[in-house]
Amino acid sequence: MKLRILKSAVTNPWFNLATEDWIFNTLDPDSHTLFLWRNSETVVIGRSQNPWVECKIDKMEADAVYLARRQSGGGAVFHDLGNTNFTFLSPKDDYDQDANFTIIINALKKLGIEADLSGRNDMQVGDKKISGSAFKHAADRSFHHGTLLVNANMQKLGEYLNPHPLKLKAKGIKSVRARVANLVEFNRDIDHETLSEAIIEAFCEYYRDKDYGDTTPVEELDEATLAKEPSLNKYYEQMADWNWRFGKTPEFTHHIETRFDWGIIDLHLDVKQAVIRDVVIFSDALNVELIDLLKDTLTGIKYDKHEINAKLAELGKAHAELAEQIEDFGEWLASEMEG
Numbered sequence: 424m425k426l427r428i429l430k431s432a433v434t435n436p437w438f439n440l441a442t443e444d445w446i447f448n449t450l451d452p453d454s455h456t457l458f459l460w461r462n463s464e465t466v467v468i469g470r471s472q473n474p475w476v477e478c479k480i481d482k483m484e485a486d487a488v489y490l491a492r493r494q495s496g497g498g499a500v501f502h503d504l505g506n507t508n509f510t511f512l513s514p515k516d517d518y519d520q521d522a523n524f525t526i527i528i529n530a531l532k533k534l535g536i537e538a539d540l541s542g543r544n545d546m547q548v549g550d551k552k553i554s555g556s557a558f559k560h561a562a563d564r565s566f567h568h569g570t571l572l573v574n575a576n577m578q579k580l581g582e583y584l585n586p587h588p589l590k591l592k593a594k595g596i597k598s599v600r601a602r603v604a605n606l607v608e609f610n611r612d613i614d615h616e617t618l619s620e621a622i623i624e625a626f627c628e629y630y631r632d633k634d635y636g637d638t639t640p641v642e643e644l645d646e647a648t649l650a651k652e653p654s655l656n657k658y659y660e661q662m663a664d665w666n667w668r669f670g671k672t673p674e675f676t677h678h679i680e681t682r683f684d685w686g687i688i689d690l691h692l693d694v695k696q697a698v699i700r701d702v703v704i705f706s707d708a709l710n711v712e713l714i715d716l717l718k719d720t721l722t723g724i725k726y727d728k729h730e731i732n733a734k735l736a737e738l739g740k741a742h743a744e745l746a747e748q749i750e751d752f753g754e755w756l757a758s759e760m761e762g
Contacts, residue, residue: 425453426630426639428623431460433645434504436467436491441658442644443568444494446512449654452564455517457626458510459619462502465489466583469497473672479583481728481761488583492668495559499584505575505605507615509622510568518565520558526629527554527571530621536609546571551604573618574607669727670697677726679759683751685710690756694726713745717752728760 429446431439439460446458466478466488474480474490477499483490502508511523524540531538531548538554541547546554546569556569606613627639649656661667672694680689686708693701702718720738724730735753739746 425455426627427454427456428626428639428641429456429458429644430619430623430641431458431644434461434463436462436465436489436502437662438646438649438659439508440467440491440493441655441662443510444658444662445652445655446510447559447561447564447566450512452512452514454512454514455630456510456512457623458512459622460508460510461504461506461615462491462508463489463504464579465491465502466499467491467493467502468499470494470671471496471673472499473675474669475672475677475726475760476675477585479585479761483583490668491662492671495557497557500570501575501580501583502570503576503579504615505573507571507573507618508568509571510566513565515560515563515565518560520567522629523567524556526625527569527622529629530618530625531606533621533624534606534610534613534617536606536613548604548606548609550602551608552602553604553606571618572603572605573613573615574605577603577605666697669725672697677759679756681755683708683748683755685748685751688752688755692721692726697726699724699726708748710745710748713748716742716745717749728757731760732757
């Protein structure tokens with residue numbers, strides 16, 4: 424049995440999530456592996472979530488915030504450079520969840536912070552949550568990943584996420600926010616580098632006591648690693664692909680209506696794998712041709728504001744006499760897709 428320590432020098436979330444998948448699916452399960460990483464501003468959604476429901480896609484695009492879809496389930500979370508993420512991989516028969524938490528708690532102790540385990544998934548300092556975790560198991564390996572709030576921007580969460588109204592009601596957002604704290608509140612000098620060093624030290628110390636040897640070299644991962652590891656590159660391409668981030672959205676229907684000077688539009692879009700498969704428009708507009716053209720133009724294209732705008736612009740050029748109504752319709756649809 425050996426130890427392995429990986430640290431990402433990259434803050435691109437598609438690279439880091441791809442590295443997690445590569446670790447879980449490809450690395451030797453007969454080693455205890457630690458992976459440390461952090462992401463630039465990113466909304467990470469669960470495998471079965473709808474990005475248009477969960478996120479403010481337009482605001483994210485305008486602010487150069489990444490959208491990433493992970494392989495596992497769960498809800499949407501916001502990452503920035505103030506989050507330090509840790510991943511443990513162990514052989515299934517030697518997996519010890521408590522050991523992983525002990526390593527993190529020991530690392531924080533080195534930085535003068537007394538943390539405890541809270542429930543099965545979280546760590547806290549006093550009554551403030553500073554970390555959450557998730558777990559994954561396969562036939563021969565077990566996986567534990569989590570986030571530590573170092574100096575995360577708590578306000579940004581609300582700027583890019585659209586919490587489902589039922590979730591909002593059930594959780595009571597104010598109390599949830601009040602319970603969360605950054606580690607800098609307990610040690611002003613803590614940052615990603617000092618925390619990473621403390622975790623690496625605690626990881627080596629824990630396993631040294633179990634006769635794994637004194638030290639393990641830290642492997643720095645960067646973009647060049649993609650070229651050396653074809654399977655990692657394959658995972659990266661999947662994570663970055665529009666079809667993974669948007670196209671894997673479960674089937675949904677978008678139903679919206681409005682009134683223009685020229686008539687009422689009641690629009691139903693059936694969307695499957697992020698492509699508009701069926702369009703139904705109820706309208707009292709006098710121009711039936713306009714309604715048919717809108718239906719034909721939208722059917723079969725990506726549920727993507729830029730593609731919809733481009734197709735409607737083409738339609739407006741081809742039918743100059745209807746350009747004004749098409750422009751009205753396009754502006755309205757784009758604003759509704761922004762949420």
